[in-house]
Amino acid sequence: MSRPIEEKLLFEKDHPGRVGASVPPSDVPEVDPRTLFGDMVRGAAPAFLPEMSEVDVVRHFTRLSTYNYAVDFGLYPLGSCTMKYNPKINEEVARLEGFARLHPLQPESTTQGALELMATLQNALCAITGMDACTLQPAAGAHGEFTGVQLIRAYLENQGDARKVMLIPDSAHGTNPASAHFSGYAVEQIQSGPDGCVDLEALKARMKPDVAAIMLTVPNTLGIFEKNIAQICRILHANGSQVYVDGANLNALMGITRPGDWGADVMHINLHKTFSTPHGGGGPGAGPVACKAHLEPYLPRPVLAKKEGRYLWDRDRPKSIGKVLGFNGNFLVLVRALCYIETMGADGLKRASELAVLNANYMRSKLRPLLELGFDGPTLHEVVFCDKGLPGGVTTLDLAKRLIDYGFHPPTVYFPLIVHGALMIEPTETEPREEMDRFVEAVAAIVKEAEENPAYVKAAPHNAYRRRLDEVAAARNPRLTYKP
Amino acid sequence: MRYLPASEEDIRQMLGAIGAERVSDLFASIPEDLRLKGPLDLPEAVAEPVLRERFVTRSIRNSSPTCRPCFLGAGAYDHYAPAPIDQLLMRAEFYTAYTPYQPEMAQGTLQAIFEFQTMMADLTGMDVSNASLYDGASSVAEAALMAHRIHRGSTVLVARSVHPAYREVLRTYTKHLGFTIAEVPYGADGRLDLAALKGALNPDVCLVLAGQPNFFGVVEDLKAVAGALEGDKKPLLGAVVAEALSLALIEPPGACGADMVCGEARSFGLPLGYGGPYLGFISTRQAHMRQLPGRIVGETVDADNRRGFVLTLTTREQHIRREKATSNICSNEGLCMLAATIYLASMGRKGLRDLALQNLSKAEYLKAALRAKGIQPLFGAPTFNEFAVRVPSAEKATDAAYKADLLGGYDLGREYPELEGGYLLCATERVSKLACDRLAALLGGLS
Structure with a gap:
């Protein structure tokens, strides 16, 4: 296909009289809703539910799909997003009817297979993280953060004082401060030292009775392992405080080192990052929380239990923080994650982390002659460059947009905030070397273009389905629904 | 491992470009005393054909609405997806x-x-x-x-x-x-x-x-x-x-x-x-x-x-x-x-209304069938595709339904102590008239 077809909106394709799905004939008498509901009957039919044939619908969404970039096309090097390959067998098993059509409130006697699967996943996550207990209820990473912070809060409250302050480094994801805030904590930012790690002396000086916990991403968003993590845990614990680990970057660590062994109290795990479940264009994910035994009584209820060889939901959990999701977690995401873990096995997971770090360091070494590092120091699964030295007044954004023309999804840009014009690159272990080489060649070509014809780079993308979109106008005059 | 493209030769060349000798050198920033000494306590890798069978076995150890008409709603309704x-x-x-x-x-x-x-x-x-x-x-x-x-x-x-x-x-x-x-x-x-x-x-x-x-x-x-x-x-x-x-x-x-x-x-x-x-x-x-x-x-x-x-x-x-x-x-x-x-694009405004109407009609049919067997609604106000009735025992109702290859309703007494014996039933387009009749006969026969 030379040029993608310009696909209209669904509402512009409305063709009254067409049907796109068959409603089965009814075998019971039809009821007149007016006699039942009176003036609570819907008056006007929804104008914006289009009438289309199945063919129209399939073509519409197939055309839309061609405007997207995806992991199955190529390198998707978004730092801290872990855009690894999404295995096809995972998709297949998650669609088995015995999982997909299971009602969340069925009696446990009718869901033993699902419960065994969840218990197996919980045990695997505890083994990988070095933790004692686990809940699969949170639906995403930020949801897991919220759950984990609530556990800390409930525990501290039970000790007599919930305390007031959550310490969060300036390199953290925005979800960390937001999750702490919605748990009723004041957020206090701690500055990274010149090596990109937590400044121990400053941390020690801050140890007062108001500190509830610290939230640390390890390795952090610069890809740097927090080398003093064990000492940090001891400092916090000596102060009666807790340690939360954001597991967003767990992909660097599987089988190599475990947060539970460092002394961390609680962490969340992004199954849609480390454990290969697809990102789906913005979810669904899953954000299980693993914790040490002292936090276990506070886990969201119900908790999976086993009695006389049968699994069941234990609802009698008086200290529980309560439910965080309506039902049992994003179960079909959990199915995929366990399928991945069992595919990889203990050695495969370790190998995945090793190769993720190898790939990131390979890209780092190949890109170093072209771009300037944000922090100079050993990095693990991702590397952050800055915009210093980009020629011709070209910015990080320009470079990112020009990469689109070369057929790549850009890296994470302008994050972490502590690096000027950050370009954060995480190739993951599933990238072949030649794909990374192709990316490096594209960056080299763009840097050269920036020297010779910066205006062209600044106007990129040129070959995408759309050129640069006016985000300022979108926010100034929001049009959030279709108006004919 | 099929998700890991790096061959031994790739690894050698990449290490060369990095200037490292071994992959483990890249983890030097992790203090030695924090490293895991042995392997993870997890089973060995499983080949895809074997693993697929394992998941099929897990899936059939559940009893889903595939083989049992589902009268359980309570926030999750069994509808067909085109x-x-x-x-x-x-x-x-x-x-x-x-x-x-x-x-x-x-x-x-x-x-x-x-x-x-x-x-x-x-x-x-x-x-x-x-x-x-x-x-x-x-x-x-x-x-x-x-x-x-x-x-x-x-x-x-x-x-x-x-x-x-x-x-x-x-x-x-x-x-x-x-x-x-x-x-x-x-x-x-x-x-x-x-x-x-x-x-x-x-x-x-x-x-x-x-x-x-x-x-x-x-x-x-x-x-x-x-x-x-x-x-x-x-x-x-x-x-x-x-x-x-x-x-x-x-x-x-x-x-x-x-x-x-x-x-x-x-x-x-x-x-x-x-x-x-x-x-x-x-x-x-x-x-x-x-x-x-x-x-x-x-x-x-x-x-x-x-x-x-x-x-x-x-x-x-x-x-x-x-x-x-x-x-x-x-x-x-x-x-x-x-x-x-x-x-929503597939159903369209007419399809969605027809489907909703059929859900309403099924639920009304079930309600009437239950009434005919002496099972009365708990509340008088109109309902959509779900309604509460009073049964002698919600637990018995669910067990009896299961034995008759039906997924019964939701025990309201679980979350509403004041509604002990209250039983929430839903009927979507996926339950047949026959299934409704069977459920009604069964609940009507409970004591």
């Missing part, structure tokens, strides 16, 4: 893409979100909708946080007839934020008790939440609820829609005076999936759009003045505002939103 939905979701361009942060190469996802927002706003009778939340329960909690930002009051009045799990999640989310969560009782007919609501109002009430239909399947007189709210500091009215299919038949909350509509749209083309992933949503009036949580897509133009779509109003979000964001949500339920968009 085949194109899953086929289209399987397009890698959708399911292996990230959040559309680079709009020039994510117009497919962005346009679909814009279409979803439009359809959800239309269905709920509101001006705007967001791009999804985790599920119905968390959408109620987000609605409360949102109402507090708009109104400033800290008391939420939630109908006791709102889904019990939704109310629990609401309490979890607001526990440490200085909220007061108070329940409004239901009346003898199963509808929200208006007199009790009026009595509970005070200037600190920022939000009144009513189910539509409520947890008992009862259709609320939402206009009367809206009419009961008055004064300068009158609270917002939020409708909680746990069964989105009802929107095709029941007057949309926006036309009844609601200020926000939140709930669960899983019925639109998504599997029951033992509880997730589901599809929370929230829609509201234009005036409140800047207080919405989560992702929102807006229309704009590109440098050539062609129509395009972008994530917008992002200054509400955590990656910009950090602790001052309207929510901590980041990953949401993108692919579920896409499923719903495809579903």
Whole structure:
């Protein structure tokens, strides 16, 4: 296909009289809703539910799909997003009817297979993280953060004082401060030292009775392992405080080192990052929380239990923080994650982390002659460059947009905030070397273009389905629904 | 390992480029005493054919509505999803893409979100909708946080007839934020008790939440609820829609005076999936759009003045505002939103109404069949595709149904001690008249 077809909106394709799905004939008498509901009957039919044939619908969404970039096309090097390959067998098993059509409130006697699967996943996550207990209820990473912070809060409250302050480094994801805030904590930012790690002396000086916990991403968003993590845990614990680990970057660590062994109290795990479940264009994910035994009584209820060889939901959990999701977690995401873990096995997971770090360091070494590092120091699964030295007044954004023309999804840009014009690159272990080489060649070509014809780079993308979109106008005059 | 492309030769060459000898050298920044000494305590890798069998075995150790007509609803309804939905979701361009942060190469996802927002706003009778939340329960909690930002009051009045799990999640989310969560009782007919609501109002009430239909399947007189709210500091009215299919038949909350509509749209083309992933949503009036949580897509133009779509109003979000964001949500339920968009386009306005009508008719048939066997409804108010009855024992009812190869209803006594013997039954298009008759005969025969 030379040029993608310009696909209209669904509402512009409305063709009254067409049907796109068959409603089965009814075998019971039809009821007149007016006699039942009176003036609570819907008056006007929804104008914006289009009438289309199945063919129209399939073509519409197939055309839309061609405007997207995806992991199955190529390198998707978004730092801290872990855009690894999404295995096809995972998709297949998650669609088995015995999982997909299971009602969340069925009696446990009718869901033993699902419960065994969840218990197996919980045990695997505890083994990988070095933790004692686990809940699969949170639906995403930020949801897991919220759950984990609530556990800390409930525990501290039970000790007599919930305390007031959550310490969060300036390199953290925005979800960390937001999750702490919605748990009723004041957020206090701690500055990274010149090596990109937590400044121990400053941390020690801050140890007062108001500190509830610290939230640390390890390795952090610069890809740097927090080398003093064990000492940090001891400092916090000596102060009666807790340690939360954001597991967003767990992909660097599987089988190599475990947060539970460092002394961390609680962490969340992004199954849609480390454990290969697809990102789906913005979810669904899953954000299980693993914790040490002292936090276990506070886990969201119900908790999976086993009695006389049968699994069941234990609802009698008086200290529980309560439910965080309506039902049992994003179960079909959990199915995929366990399928991945069992595919990889203990050695495969370790190998995945090793190769993720190898790939990131390979890209780092190949890109170093072209771009300037944000922090100079050993990095693990991702590397952050800055915009210093980009020629011709070209910015990080320009470079990112020009990469689109070369057929790549850009890296994470302008994050972490502590690096000027950050370009954060995480190739993951599933990238072949030649794909990374192709990316490096594209960056080299763009840097050269920036020297010779910066205006062209600044106007990129040129070959995408759309050129640069006016985000300022979108926010100034929001049009959030279709108006004919 | 088939997901790991690096050959020994690749590894050697990459290490050469890095200037390292061994892969383990790359982990030198991790202190030696923190390294795991042995292997992870996990089983060995399993080959794909063997693993597939293992998952099939796990799946058939469950008994799903595939072989047992399902009368269990309570927030999760067994509807059919047309085949194109899953086929289209399987397009890698959708399911292996990230959040559309680079709009020039994510117009497919962005346009679909814009279409979803439009359809959800239309269905709920509101001006705007967001791009999804985790599920119905968390959408109620987000609605409360949102109402507090708009109104400033800290008391939420939630109908006791709102889904019990939704109310629990609401309490979890607001526990440490200085909220007061108070329940409004239901009346003898199963509808929200208006007199009790009026009595509970005070200037600190920022939000009144009513189910539509409520947890008992009862259709609320939402206009009367809206009419009961008055004064300068009158609270917002939020409708909680746990069964989105009802929107095709029941007057949309926006036309009844609601200020926000939140709930669960899983019925639109998504599997029951033992509880997730589901599809929370929230829609509201234009005036409140800047207080919405989560992702929102807006229309704009590109440098050539062609129509395009972008994530917008992002200054509400955590990656910009950090602790001052309207929510901590980041990953949401993108692919579920896409499923719903495809579903709604497939059904169309007529198909969705026909389906809703059939659900209503099935439930009314079941209700009548039960009545004929001496099983009476618990409440007198009209219901949609779900209703409560009184049985001698909910536990016995469920056991008896299971023995007859049916998935029975929900034991109301579990969360409502005052409704001991109350049994919630739902009938969707997927249960036959025959199955309804069998259930009625069976429950009528219980003692």
